[in-house]
Amino acid sequence: MRPVFAVRDARNYLIGQLFSVFGDSMLWLAMGVWVKMLTGSSSAAGLTMFAFVAGELLAPLCGLVVDRVGRRRLLIVTNLLTGALVLLLLLVHDRSNLWLVYVVMFGYGVSVAMLDAAQSAMLPELLPKELLVSANGFLTVMRQGFRLAAPLLGAGAVVVIGAHWVAVIDAATFAIATLSLVTVRGARNAPAPHGTGDGRERWTTSVLLGIRHVWATPALKRVLIAGAMSLSVFGFAQTALYAVVEKGLGRPPAFVGVLVSAQGLGAIAAGLTAAAVVRRIGEERVATAGFVLYAGGALLLIPPLPAAVAAGAVLCGFAVPWILIPMMTLGQKLTPANLQGRVHAAFNMVGGVPQTISILVGAALTAVLQYRLVLLLMFAVTLAAGVYLGVRSRADRAAAGRAAAAGRAGSERVGEEVRD
Structure with a gap:
């Protein structure tokens, strides 16, 4: 990993992702626990994951957006919007506001699909091909490590400090990821303006x-x-x-x-x-x-x-x-x-x-x-x-x-x- 972290832009970018992935790993189980506490219904709790997965199904459209927009700019905007989206959970106080949890989780799924595609596309712009496998290995280790602890930490935090604080912490991780992206000076490659280069194809064909x-x-x-x-x-x-x-x-x-x-x-x-x-x-x-x-x-x-x-x-x-x-x-x-x-x-x-x-x-x-x-x-x-x-x-x-x-x-x- 030393050669990867020797590249300034890649180092700043990956450090920011540490916080973003931690927030992602913490939130999904925490929301299910919270909904269970609000409603007493396991089915209602399970629907939080369904809403999240449904959002991820928009991945093909997210991939098209990634290829038509500068990746660094897209990552910054998506992180900021996702942080703001998560803060909508502060408006949820009882089961009458439950629909808002599902809206947030659906949007969160779309965000994860967008960020995942943009992150994968941006790495080749920051690193030579021979270092890509090391960067991907680092991201995998990071995700697996957080997967061991972050979900349980998030679920426990819902019980101890409340779901609203979990939302605030998660929003803060997106803010840190945004700051790390601001320090990335640029990329070697940029996507063609209209995906294939001429912009005349139908959007379904382009997807x-x-x-x-x-x-x-x-x-x-x-x-x-x-x-x-x-x-x-x-x-x-x-x-x-x-x-x-x-x-x-x-x-x-x-x-x-x-x-x-x-x-x-x-x-x-x-x-x-x-x-x-x-x-x-x-x-x-x-x-x-x-x-x-x-x-x-x-x-x-x-x-x-x-x-x-x-x-x-x-x-x-x-x-x-x-x-x-x-x-x-x-x-x-x-x-x-x-x-x-x-x-x-x-x-x-x-x-x-x-x-x-x-x-x-x-x-x-x-x-x-x-x-x-x-x-x-x-x-x-x-x-x-x-x-x-x-x-x-x-x-x-x-x-x-x-x-x-x-x-x-x-x-x-x-x-x-x-x-x-």
């Missing part, structure tokens, strides 16, 4: 340009397909872990928190190692290893042995950054500046929608099937994703090598003919 670029770029297409395959079963773990704890280990439901913490520790370790491994063997090989490791972790969750289950949780947590960091870095490297936002949004949508659906499917399957069968399905699909990516990337590299060799041979023949 889909990110997906078209991914589909036309073999390496991005491969990792996207493999990622969508695996994410279609990742959500199964949300319910399966409770069954593992209750039926497999005979422990109380609270023990799930121990396994989630184990996953977080594995994810932090993976984030710290991903950059070095990617530089050594490349993004696609690391992502392939990530899929295989996740499959192994799912398999270890099956035996009713605490040591095996704990190891499986750590392995699953470790695998996820080894999948996501290479995918994110590859997208940044192989995408022109004027499509960065839309490509990132495409990855988020193709990955996020299957994962969200898989949570519901996993809950239904766990209700009608033995949880071990659900875990076996996770193992099979994730392993298939790894095999697909490994085989296809190797075949495409071999084909590219043969084409390059044929090109060199043709050039040599032409040279000989010219000499003759």
Whole structure:
């Protein structure tokens, strides 16, 4: 990370993100707890997360905005508006104002989608390509670390100091992120004024340009397909872990928190190692290893042995950054500046929608099937994703090598003919 932090703009930018991500991690669970306290209804509390996810579904439109506006300016404005939006929670005092919580959470979801796409698009403007994986690794470690503590801290703060103070603290994190962005002098690249350069395309066509670029770029297409395959079963773990704890280990439901913490520790370790491994063997090989490791972790969750289950949780947590960091870095490297936002949004949508659906499917399957069968399905699909990516990337590299060799041979023949 030292070379990344040696770049002044990147250093200031990443430090600001520390505060912003902390606020994001703290708020979502805090709002659910608050709504539960106001209404006594678990369904009402669950709707806060639904409102947040619904806002994130606007990611493709957010990607289009990111590609049409200067990223630094957009990040500053979005952070300021989000901080102001969160302060609307100060107007909520009882269940009669509950609708305002849902409005804020929906807007918060839109904001996160916008900030996520803009942040991913801005990193290539601040850093050379060889440092992108280190920056992505740092952001992943930061998010996983905060995910361990910030949600519980936010939920506890709602009880101890009240939800209004949580909103004020969250708004302050956006203010700090804004100040850090003000100190960023500028970027090397700027998006084209109208996305594709001419501004005449229909907005629906323009929104889909990110997906078209991914589909036309073999390496991005491969990792996207493999990622969508695996994410279609990742959500199964949300319910399966409770069954593992209750039926497999005979422990109380609270023990799930121990396994989630184990996953977080594995994810932090993976984030710290991903950059070095990617530089050594490349993004696609690391992502392939990530899929295989996740499959192994799912398999270890099956035996009713605490040591095996704990190891499986750590392995699953470790695998996820080894999948996501290479995918994110590859997208940044192989995408022109004027499509960065839309490509990132495409990855988020193709990955996020299957994962969200898989949570519901996993809950239904766990209700009608033995949880071990659900875990076996996770193992099979994730392993298939790894095999697909490994085989296809190797075949495409071999084909590219043969084409390059044929090109060199043709050039040599032409040279000989010219000499003759």
